[in-house]
Amino acid sequence: MPSHAGSADLLLAAPPVRADGIALFLDMDGVLAPMAPTPDAVGPVARRTAALKAVEARLGGRVAIVSGRTILEIDRISDHALTSASGVHGLERRLKDGSIRRGEPDPGVARALAAFKAFAAERPGMIVEDKSVSAGLHYRQAPDQAAAARDLAHLLQAETGLSLQPGHMVLELKTPGADKGTAVTEFMQDDAFKGAIPVMLGDDLTDEYGFEAAAALGGYGVLVGPQRKTAARYRLDDVDAVLTWLEAVAEA
CATH class of the missing domain: 3.30.70.1020 (Trehalose-6-phosphate phosphatase related protein; domain 2)
Incomplete structure (x- = not known):
């Protein structure tokens, strides 16, 4: 597991509203969509779909969903708002051209x-x-x-x-060998993301890998949810705050 470097005593501010030069990596559950009793209970929401399309247009395509869900599930919940996506904690990744790279399952x-x-x-x-x-x-x-x-x-x-x-x-x-941090790192090597400042939004321990990868590449993480020890530099309260921030970035 990642180190979760940082202090739980240091109150994290909201991230800056900026668009120029950044690339966004967004977790799904707990970040773009509220937690639900069952995985299937989460579905498309018009506001979320519109926010994702708007912020992707503003950032010139430098937006990807990085989730523990499969890409198939990411597409269902996001209503196919984005092309770039990583599923199953980095074990599958869809590039800007639509091609999918997927690891072989461990026996x-x-x-x-x-x-x-x-x-x-x-x-x-x-x-x-x-x-x-x-x-x-x-x-x-x-x-x-x-x-x-x-x-x-x-x-x-x-x-x-x-x-x-x-x-x-x-x-x-x-299957070993990938996590949300490796997904962020690999996306940042693609032409669509190369040279940008990576910003990872996540809510739980699986996202700490993404926070650390973003920081190592000159960017930062944004924790969504209650204050805790984390490698993230900023924080947002909940899914509604995330969507409001994305809408502001799209208009920045």
Whole structure:
């Protein structure tokens, strides 16, 4: 996991409203869309779609969604507002020309998926998500199963060598070798983003990789949600604040 460098005691200000020279990398859940009881409960919203299209036009295309969701899910929720996208924590990435680069699933993913399904079958409320290159176990609707779910995930990680990625009431075992930080770094090497100042917006621990990558490339992270220890330099309160900020950047 990333170091989460920074102080929880230092109150972070809102990010500057600027457009010239920046590139935006935006997480989905908790940033562009509110958290929901189930992954499928999140859908397109007209304001979000309009804000994404407007800010992409203002930045000359230098905007990408970087999410733990698959690109297919990113497109469904964003209503196909953007071309550039990275899904499954950097394991798949779609470039500006529409081509998709996707890693091969580790053989351990199938083992983890089967174990998660067996676990969920005996526990109402558990949701298993198959992302091909990773397997997710959601316990938002069964919070009393959190400890048992973590124990299972750690056991499977030790058995398979997969990377364990905790999130908001979800545990994901994924093919090693990529994260949101590598996604940001790779996008910044593409012609569409090269030379810009990277700005990563995220809300949970998976986004710390993106914050650190942005900072290493001369940019910064923006934490969305409550103040905590983070590598981000700025903060916004919630999804509504993010959309308001994006709309302001589009008009800057």
